[in-house]
Amino acid sequence: MAESSFSAIWLTLKLAALTTAILLVLGTPIAWWLSQTRSRWKGPASAIVALPLVLPPTILGFYLLVTMGPNGPIGKLTEALGIGLLPFSFSGLVIASVFYSLPFVVQPIQNAFEAIGKSPLEAAATLRASPIDTFFNVLLPLAKPGYLTATVMGFAHTVGEFGVVLMIGGNIPDNTRVLSVQIYDQVEALEYTHTHWLSAGMLTFSFAVLLALYLLNPTGRRK
């Protein structure tokens, strides 16, 4: 297999791992708020979180490109801060992936929080546990299946992204050329043998991930 393929695989895994980690941290408070709030902003907020589910990735990529570009508000900010422009960089790719995979992480966690409800948290409070104590020792352990789903879905979905990457990351070897772009390139160059290797690898990976998810996740097998 070509060295460029290894580089693409490594880059893809790095991107997916980083994106998932960021999303788990970022998604927890969002999921918590969405699961608890009775605010009239819950509807709009849920819709925004869910947008990447229905939006063509190229459109998401396009808007990110515009806002992070030299004339966009984020682009101006990052340039003023001396970070430079984010499009066509690995950091830009991470930011784009965070948006792109947001619902895949937030929704399972939110569902888990909603299923747990207030009662176990109240029980913990009557047993002298402070809110932070309760979060780490009651809520998180009870929401474990939700977090497992969120991690797997967020990771796998990021691995599979293509449209957003193409728009915002381009095709720079070792920097933004991820697996799906590499496969696209090889097909364009009519290198079907390589394509088969990578595609079959991806197929196996995706199946293994989902299989692991369904085997590990105890929901539905209890009782």
Place this chain on the structure above:
Amino acid sequence: MNTIRACVNVAFPDYSLAVNLELPGQGITALFGPSGAGKTTLLRAIAGLERAHDSCIRVDGQVWQDDAQAIFLPTHRRAIGFVFQDVLLFEHLDVRRNLEFGMKRVPLSQRTISLDHAVDLLGIKHLMQRQSSTLSGGERQRVGIARALATSPRVLLLDEPLAALDMQRKHEIMPYLERLSEHLKIPMLYVSHALDEVAQMADHIVLLEGGRVRVSDTASSLLTRLDMPLAHGDAAAAVISGHVVEHDPEFQLACVEFSGGRIFLPNDTIKLGQPVRLRIQARDVSLTLERQSGTSILNILRATVVDLSDDALGQVMVGLDAGGTRLLCRITRKSASALGLEPGKSLFAQVKGVAVL
């Protein structure tokens, strides 16, 4: 004596709770009333789970909430034990770690009840290694009560702990609750809408209606007051305090002496001299003007009619005095008229031995 002071106001859009109570700092106090009376809301406000406004909650000399001084301790800083109707054991922990959850969070210096003691009182030693999801309803509730006790609370709050259980499980748990109030010096606030539970266990009763306190009094007096709803209906009962003076091993009967005489009931477990609390339901008492012979009825007590009040269709509730102990008797209006019942009339109250609870 340490008391519980609860001046609680909670406002919901369609309903409000406004009570001002001074409750005994020992024994079991029942918060009784129909659903929607505000019993659970009051209990939750005392626990800090419901945010009451303009309220003052003081337990055992400690101020937990005083809105006049802007004091509000969050739930986790109140020394409560709370027993939920649906128990809410932590499913991700086994029984032992459920029990330890609260105890570990109480500073050593404030622990007055050891885990072993709590486990013994509820008889759950054999369950310690089990996963919480494998327990039966009755077992779960006992673990839930022990878990609350292990935090060494200054008050034990119980929110309909038996309501989700069937009759058999209920009777499995009740003796444990009664033991708690005997063995621990912790006041218990017990929410219930089941009169039989209340009559069986409560020392003090607060009757709530529509978010207000209708009356707050000792159980023995409140249960038999004819102007109160507790002394009416099928479950109306009088509570008798006495002690066992005799056993009849041949017929497996215990004899309990109280101010109004002696009562025999089938029992071979209560020890001699032990104080007991008996419940005699109004519908199990009949009246006769002369002492009957040749009857199967075991207990015949001399009594005087104190007051009468209409009960359900065609029935009257008769309040009796038996040597200083108040009894209730429910009979048809026809019988009352045939016997010429009126206050001051002296007669005999008959109670079947098997009807004494």
